[in-house]
Amino acid sequence: MRDHSHHIQLTREEAVRQMLVAVDELPGGFGWCAGEVAKRSAVERVSVPEACGRVLAADVRARATLPTCLTCAMDSIAVRFDAFEAASAGGALPDTTTWERGRDWEFANTGTAMPAGFDTAIVVEHVTFSEDGERVLAVDAAPSARFAGTRLAGSSMREGDVLATAGSVVSPDIAARIAGGNVSTVPVTRRPRVAFIPTGDELQTPGSPFVAAGKNIETNSVLCQLKVEGWGGIFVPFQTVRDRPEEIHAALAEACGTADIVVLNAGSSKGSGDWSCEVMEEMGRVICHQTNHGPGHHSSYAVIKETPVVGISGPSGGASPTMDFYLRPLIRHFLGLEAVVPRVSARLVESFPAAHAHGHKGARVPGRPLPGEKRPLEDGPDGFFAIRFLNVAPGPDGTLEARPVAGGPGSAAVAACNAYCMVPTGPGVEPPQVGCVLQVEFR
Numbered sequence: 268m269r270d271h272s273h274h275i276q277l278t279r280e281e282a283v284r285q286m287l288v289a290v291d292e293l294p295g296g297f298g299w300c301a302g303e304v305a306k307r308s309a310v311e312r313v314s315v316p317e318a319c320g321r322v323l324a325a326d327v328r329a330r331a332t333l334p335t336c337l338t339c340a341m342d343s344i345a346v347r348f349d350a351f352e353a354a355s356a357g358g359a360l361p362d363t364t365t366w367e368r369g370r371d372w373e374f375a376n377t378g379t380a381m382p383a384g385f386d387t388a389i390v391v392e393h394v395t396f397s398e399d400g401e402r403v404l405a406v407d408a409a410p411s412a413r414f415a416g417t418r419l420a421g422s423s424m425r426e427g428d429v430l431a432t433a434g435s436v437v438s439p440d441i442a443a444r445i446a447g448g449n450v451s452t453v454p455v456t457r458r459p460r461v462a463f464i465p466t467g468d469e470l471q472t473p474g475s476p477f478v479a480a481g482k483n484i485e486t487n488s489v490l491c492q493l494k495v496e497g498w499g500g501i502f503v504p505f506q507t508v509r510d511r512p513e514e515i516h517a518a519l520a521e522a523c524g525t526a527d528i529v530v531l532n533a534g535s536s537k538g539s540g541d542w543s544c545e546v547m548e549e550m551g552r553v554i555c556h557q558t559n560h561g562p563g564h565h566s567s568y569a570v571i572k573e574t575p576v577v578g579i580s581g582p583s584g585g586a587s588p589t590m591d592f593y594l595r596p597l598i599r600h601f602l603g604l605e606a607v608v609p610r611v612s613a614r615l616v617e618s619f620p621a622a623h624a625h626g627h628k629g630a631r632v633p634g635r636p637l638p639g640e641k642r643p644l645e646d647g648p649d650g651f652f653a654i655r656f657l658n659v660a661p662g663p664d665g666t667l668e669a670r671p672v673a674g675g676p677g678s679a680a681v682a683a684c685n686a687y688c689m690v691p692t693g694p695g696v697e698p699p700q701v702g703c704v705l706q707v708e709f710r
Contacts, residue, residue, distance in 0.1 A: 274544070274556035275553065275555045275556050275557075276555065276556070276558065276559055277554075277555040277558055277559070278558065278559050278649045279558055279559075279560060279592050279593075282554065282555045282558055283592070283593065283606065283607065285554050285555070285568070286554055286568045286570075286575060286593075286596075286597065287596065287597075287600055287606055289552075289568075289570050289575070290575050290600065293570070293573045294573060295573050296309075297527075297600070297601060298456065298457075298459060298527065298600065298601030298602065298603070309324070309456055309457045309601075310324040310325075310454050310455070310457060311454070311457050312452050312453065312454050312455075313452060313453065313455055314451060314452055315437075315442050315445050315446045315450065315451060315452065316442065318437045318442060318445075318453050318455050319437050319438070319439060319442050320436065320437065320499065321436070321437055321455040321458075321499070322434060322435070322436055322437075322456045322499070322602045322603055322604060323431055323432070323433050323434065323435050323436075323437060323453060323454065323455060323456075324433060324455055324456045324603070325433050325454045326429050326431070326432050327429070327430045327431045327445050327448070327450060327453050328426075328428060328429055328430065328448070328450075329424045329425065329426055329427060329428045329430055329448035329449065329450070330426060330448055330449040330450055331424075331426055331448060331449035332420065332421045332424065332425045332426045333421070333423045333424050333447070333448070334380075334418050334419075334420055334421070334422065334423060335380075335420060336380050336381075336420050337380065337381045337386070337414070337417055337419060337420060338378060338379065338380055338381065338417060338418045338420075339375035339376060339377060339378065339379055339380075339381055339388050339416065339417055339418075340377065340388065340416050340417055340418050341377055341388065341390050341416060342375075342376050342377050342390065342391050343374075343375045343376075343389055343390050343391060343416050344372045344373065344374060344375060344388065344389055344391065344394055344403065345372060345373045345374070345375035345381050345382045345385035345387070346371070346372050346385060346387050346388070346410070347371075347384070347385055347386060347387065348386055348387040348410060348412070348413040348414075348415075351387070351409045351410055354409035355409045355411060355412070360406055360407070360408075360409060361406075363403040363404070363405060363406055364402070364403075364404060364405075366402065366403050368401050368402070371403075372385075372403055373385060375388050381417055386413055386414055386417070387410045387413055387414060387415050387416060387417065388415065388416030388417050389406060389408065389409075389410055389416060390416065393406055393407050393408040394406055395407075423447075424447075424448055428448070430444050430445050430447075430450070431444065431445055433603075434603050434604070436604070437453070437455070456601075456602045458499055458500055458501050458602075459499075459500045459501065459526075459527035459597075459598055459602070460500070460501045460503050460525070460526040460527050460528070461491075461495045461500045461501065461502055461503060461526060461527070461528045461529075461530060461594070461598065462503040462505060462522035462525065462528070462529045462530065463488055463491045463492070463495075463502065463503065463504055463505060463529075463530045463532065464505045464508055464515075464518045464519065464522055464530065464532065465487060465488055465505070465507045465508070465532045465533070466507070466508045466509070466510060466515060466518075466531065466532060466533055466543065467483075467485075467507065467509075467510060467533055468509050468510050469481060469482055469483050470482070470483060470484075470485040470507045471483065471484055472484075472507070473485065473486065473489070483582075485507055486582070486583045487532050487533075487579070487582070487583055487586050490583045490586060490587060490590070491530055491532075491579075491586075491590060491594075492504065494587075494590050494591075494594070494595070495594070495598065498594075498595055498598045498599070499598060499602055500528070500598045500601075503522075503525070503526050505518055505521075505522060510541070510542060511542070512542045512545065512546055515531075515542055515543060515546045516546050516549070516550065519531065519546065519547070519550060519571060519576065520550070520572070522574075523571045523572040523573075523574040523576070524572065526574065527574070528574070528575050528576075528577065528594070528597050528598065528601070529571070529574055529575070529576045530576075530577045530579055530590075531543055531547070531577070531578050531579070532578075532579050532586065533579070533581065543567070543578055544556050544567060544578070547567070547571060547576060547578070548569075550569075550571045550572070551569050551570050551571030551572065551576070552570050552571075553567065553568070554567075554568040554569060554570070555567055555568050559647050559649055559650065559651050559652060560651065560652040560653065560654060560689055561585075561651070561652075561653060561654070561692075562580075562581055562584065562585025562588070562589070562654060562676050563579075563580055563581065563585045563586070563588060563589030563592070563654070564580070565578070565580035565581075566578055566579060566580055566589045566592070566593055567580075575597055577590075577594050577597065579593070579594070581676075582676075582677055583677060584675065584676025584677025584678070584681065584682075585654075585677075587676075587710075588654050588676075588687055588710075591708070591710070595608065608708065610706040610708050611659075611667060611706070611707055611708075611709070612667065612704050612705070612706060612707075613657070613659045613666075613667035613668060613669040613686070613704070613705050613707045614662070614666060614667065614668055614669065614702065614703070614704055614705075615669050615671075615699055615700070615701055615702065615703050615704075615705055616662070616668045616669065616670060616701060616702075617670045617701065618671070618698075618700075618701055619655060619671045619690075619698040619699065620671060620673040650691055650693065651691070651692055651693050652689040652690060652691055652692060653689070653690055653691075653692040654676075654687050654689055655671060655687060655688055655689070655690050656671070656672045656676075656681045656686075656687045657669045657670060657671055657672060657684060657685075657686045657687060657688060657705075657707060658670045658672060658684050658685055658686065659685060659686040659707055659709070667707075669686070669688070669705050669707055672684045684710070685709060685710055686707045686708060686709050686710060687707065687708060687710065688705045688706060688707045690705075
């Protein structure tokens with residue numbers, strides 16, 4: 268039996284911290300966060316519409332001064348403020364019945380240049396026109412000051428003004444402001460290429476004519492692709508690799524040579540066909556072999572050929588949150604975003620259901636040996652935590668309320684929930700009680 272006694276177990280937070288330190292120290296750099304050469308190589312220029320959802324790699328500056336001249340702010344008539352100066356001070360409104368269009372007033376529409384010789388605008392709702400629209404019969408309001416109802420030249424932006432800053436995620440509104448500065452293309456951080464290697468003799472591709480005896484459907488490629496693309500990366504799929512050290516080695520070598528981040532799925536536990544950790548140790552530096560939570564206990568981090576490798580264990584029910592825990596921070600770090608997504612507070616309003624009767628979660632009866640189908644708790648100095656799934660929504664008072672979901676990872680109820688949290692678990696550890704405040708993460 269292979270020796271696992273040297274395996275490194277870290278908390279989720281410490282594992283992420285050590286991996287981010289490791290990638291920042293890579294000689295070739297890692298995305299946005301490394302040296303200047305790496306920063307330049309991790310930048311590409313795209314059109315403004317294509318940049319929506321992307322991260323700006325540099326400040327974007329206006330290429331025009333806007334408005335270019337005195338401009339009308341609303342559908343109005345253009346007038347001279349001098350004609351209304353007394354009215355603006357509290358006096359009578361001028362008699363406009365003798366005014367001539369083009370001499371005393373003129374139409375001025377939203378966004379157009381003010382007609383020459385006029386400096387102030389009054390919205391048309393305050394104006395009574397003759398039937399032919401050529402005369403102003405009355406005006407029932409005075410402008411508040413000279414240039415009222417207009418936009419001065421350069422009041423929106425001046426050439427060279429910063430329209431959006433480096434590190435900003437381009438939203439539709441930001442994109443519109445950038446385009447409004449006469450800018451058609453922008454520099455964005457290159458999307459990281461994320462290779463996904465599924466391993467396992469028992470795996471079978473979805474959609475096969477039939478499921479052979481002893482086979483399982485490989486679903487984590489679908490899960491990983493949707494997460495990677497949703498987080499801003501480019502998904503690079505690999506064919507399923509058999510549980511053979513030499514085949515895992517070959518797949519890792521190829522992936523690390525072509526991708527920015529590699530995900531190695533499963534083969535990291537203690538089965539006779541689990542070789543992922545041994546192969547990663549042989550090829551590079553393992554930061555951790557496992558973490559102190561379940562599901563996803565056998566999640567790992569390694570650096571091979573200057574490429575970060577994320578070891579994701581288990582079927583999709585456990586792989587989903589652990590991809591959130593360990594893959595998302597690397598993608599965000601590559602893009603120059605804050606690596607860890609902030610948690611939010613939610614009040615627990617219902618009791619947690621009884622612990623799931625699998626693995627370390629099964630309650631141990633004092634004086635009796637642990638049943639053989641239950642995995643012993645691999646505790647450490649930082650304790651052990653269970654990922655508990657929740658539905659979180661605003662309550663009547665507007666604060667967030669958390670309702671635990673019954674069912675194990677991969678169940679329909681868990682698949683449909685919108686959040687999760689981590690709670691201490693183990694012999695003698697009581698679950699959080701109704702009324703307490705949990706730190707939750709949205710899925």
